[in-house]
Amino acid sequence: MDDRHDQERPAVSTASNREVMRRIFIENGREHLKGYIFAISCLVVMALTTAFVAWIMESVISTAFVHPDPNKVWLICGSIFVAFLMRGLATYGQSVTLSKIGNNIVASYQRRIYEKLMKLSVGFYNASRSSHLAAQINQNVTGIRDVLNMTVTSLARDVLTLVALLGVMVTKDPMLTVIIFVTAPPLIYAIRYVGDRLRTATRESIELNSHVLGAMQETVQGIAIVKAFTMEQELGNRLNRVIGEAESRANRIARLSERTAPLTEGFAGLVISGVLAYAAYQSIYGHVPPGAFFSFVTALLMAYDPARRLARLQSQLERAVVNARMIYELLDMPTQQQDRPGAQDLKISEARIELRGVSFAYPGSDAVLKSVDLVAEGGKTTALVGPSGAGKSTIIALIPRFYDPSEGQILIDGQDIATVTKASLRRHIAYVSQQPYLFEGTIRDNIRYGRPEASDAEVEEAARLAHAHDFILAQPQGYDTPVGENGVTLSGGQRQRLSIARALVRNAPILLLDEATSALDTASEAAVQKALEEAMKHRTVVVIAHRLSTVINADKIVAMQDGRVIEEGTHESLSKRANGLYARLHSLQGPDGAAMTETETQGA
Template identity: 75%
Template sequence: MADKSRKERPHVSSDTVATVLKRVIAENGRDHLGGYVFAIACLAIVAATTAFSAWIMESVINEAFANKRADLVLVICAAIFIAFLLRGFATYGQAVTLSKIGNNIVARYQRRLYSHLMSLSVGFFSESRSAYLAAQINQNVTGIRDVLNMTVTSVARDFLTLVALIGVMFSKDWLLTILVFVLAPPLLIGLRYVSRRLRSATRESIELNSHVLGAMQETIQGIAIVKAFTMEAQLKEKVEGIIARAESRSNRIARLSERTAPMTETFAGFAISSVLAYAAYRSIYGGVLPGAFFSFVAALLMAYDPAKRLARLQVSLERAVVNARMIYEILDLEPRQPDRPDARPLTVGEAKVVFRGVRFGYSEGEDILKGVSFTAEGGRTTALVGPSGAGKSTVIGLIPRFHDPVAGEILIDGQDIAHVTKRSLRNAIAYVSQQPYLFEGTIRDNIRYGRPDATDAEIEEAARHAYAHDFILAQPLGYDTPVGENGVTLSGGQRQRLSIARALVRGAPILLLDEATSALDTESEQAVQKALDEAMSGRTVIVIAHRLSTVVRADKIIVMQAGQVVEEGTHEALAGRPNGLYARLHNLQAPSGK
């Protein structure tokens, strides 16, 4: 079982920038090929017009100022205006196109992530903190977009611009151009060192920031407990510690990232001052016209920004790739419980559920269930009772295959549920948990989740059977009333009755009830118990009961202790055993009237 568990744990990937970039392009490049071609064409226009602006400086200086050719000034000015006009429209075109592509990529991966998370088992979410997982996804999903857009803009805009400007520089003074290139290698070596240091620091920063967001989300979700137990100071100290570590890591990233600035600026300052000294010497002592020099300097200055961005590209890509890599770590998780190749749809007749020697543990070597065997007859109610930790909820969780047993079989009408499709299995089951969960939307929406094709009339009928119809009509908008986050505007009993209505509208032959009334007050419990009696009619019901008074009419009671079945029978038979566990539990509850 431990091997299965590892399949769904994100691993730390060591993929290189090139590996991640290749995967991102393979998954997205073809779908956006037309958009990228258009954006690259626009960026090529930007590069060409930038180089043209530097190249024409020689004519501006020599013809307009040195030779005083008034007839050429208008032509030169018109050419410069047209170049800038083209550059403006091309910049707009590439920016809008790349933004639309980037937004589509983010939306695509959000859909893909959500779909993949739905395919993972309940066990994965039990082992992962939901707040941290949500924060990690929210923070990292843009990494894939940034990897692609950064690569396109760097190659098409910065690289082409740099090449064009270097061409201008060579055409104006090849000796000076060679001098500039001689000075470049030490700069590139320094930037490569920084990018390697940045990789690990970026990942640590992302994880720490995810913890910060996760802790905040967790506090908001549990704010009632925080206030009730005056946990503000404790949580504040805890979160401030995480924030301090995240701040320290972010500062380290800033120091590493910005180390490129003194390197590039030092290089640029040395190169430009050397060029100016050489050009001034030629102009003063050689009588050379200044036009070519100004054109060369203009090209050199214009080349500085794209060269600086290209020099920092690996540093920037490292940060984006770390984000993208963490998203791929989730997408590459293999579902722990895929349908087997021979899986077939479940065929339900009387809906008889049989456990045969079932063993299960949440971690290797620690069994919660130790050879559990019992039969839940079709169309009848079977109750699971026993002290806390006996394994009752674990039994309930194995029937819809939230987890798979380590050994033994679970059969429905003679079919091993390990060999049927999970979708058909779960379609045959309705589930009411101890803590009902309502989703964002209206009351009608939440009931309809039980069966998406249910009509309004069927929803209202299910609500009547769940004794929810009257309180729903008392709401401001009736069935169209928004329930708020997890139904905060409703009482516990009302939320539970909506949960039962959701189970009823499903029309499933098997009903699982996990202590559906234990958290309710007496009045709410009576209302919910009436709804449960309606829900249990004509179905195979397996119910966990904390209050034994709620299951005295069950057709069979299974008594569990320490992961084993120790007794089974009707209420009368079990209560009559003087030394039996059920009788002892029943006697403990009897004086309180439960």
């Protein structure tokens, strides 16, 4: 078996934090360069004005208290006011700019993720929990924005502010500044140690939280089944266990993240108290004017906030980079079913479908199809019948390339569908699945998804053919009635008829019906079947039906069992075969055409 239908899997990234951050800046830096330059300019203004306030404190003390000079006092007070005003305007400018850039980055990656999800195969979604996937994406998509914003603000605001304030401190008292620098390395080492431990805990926490959100979403989507089978207690117990694990991991992250607080606070308290003691000693016993010391202490106190933010930066970046890395794992996931180089558009003449020696197995399972040879003649109806697990639905899934066969070929009008573009292949196919799915929007919107350019008249004609027009008009707003999430406001039969109408409005030469009438009652099924017979004319139709009475008039009936074609022919010829599979299946159905039970079909 080859790997043409292997499922895509997100490979755990081994890229270092530096590599992930480098990629983030390469992908986003140039596009938002002007915005970042403006934001950085504002942050530089904030840093310089902060340092200016600390620097001018010596003049404040000297001109106001030691050597009073009213003229200079007014000038100094005015300059302080201007500094704070400039700082306020710069704060506003950088906040709005970075928020705008961040929102644009989030929107951009949301589009990229959606585009990637549309390229992944059906096999990927069968192997992934959709609720878990959605929750994980929702949690992680902001990581890239946070990496950029935190890096820019830290470098342009906190680092510059700290450097500027350290410059003030050096000019006021070089010896004290050197002493502070000498005592800092142990603090930096401790913070790095915490950051390394935080990285693993953060990833585990994201995984657990995505499981919690996914389980909640899954319960909401299946609430009717939950209540019908009184599953509340069992699901609640399972969710409580996951929530407990997530809570424990979140508490561990909190302990690791906040471990920097006592380190930085203790260090800051030691330094500030020592500086104040030294300043008091010099003023009392050395008769040194207090202005320089006051300016130094002001710079030291103002440097505390940017230093504290920088101390916490690594732990915050660890979280953001973990989030970003998980998004990149999804974006970098290989797409298995890509169009081959030089793939041409499918050209339809008769719409004849042929399977040559087709074998297929889902990953981790035994073969579902075994060297199947089958022809669906153009413009005619071919019905697939057989017990559950015979491979009928798999054939329906292979024709539009939801999966690729492990062996053999599928040809349409002599063209191997593996060599044509998927878009052109699927444009010529209308598909109705066993489980109808409706999207948020109106009834008209859901039918028109089959062909977006269809006119209102064509939409309504398709609804008439699907026996849906009358119940649509009975809705509060007719064709403009919102259907709710997955058509929750409609019955199963109504949803199926809209699904059929969506396929009919596509007006494609190939029509695939995977038990398309399974959700209808007998009366509605008879009406829809009659409408489908009209819609099937001049089309190539491959149909699976749970009631054999609905395929009696098919041009060809193919009976399948255990992944093989056992017999084929018309209803008349197959029903006369003594001990034939189709004859046995037909005999198991009552006069009203009721579907076979699972036990009966497996024993047939």
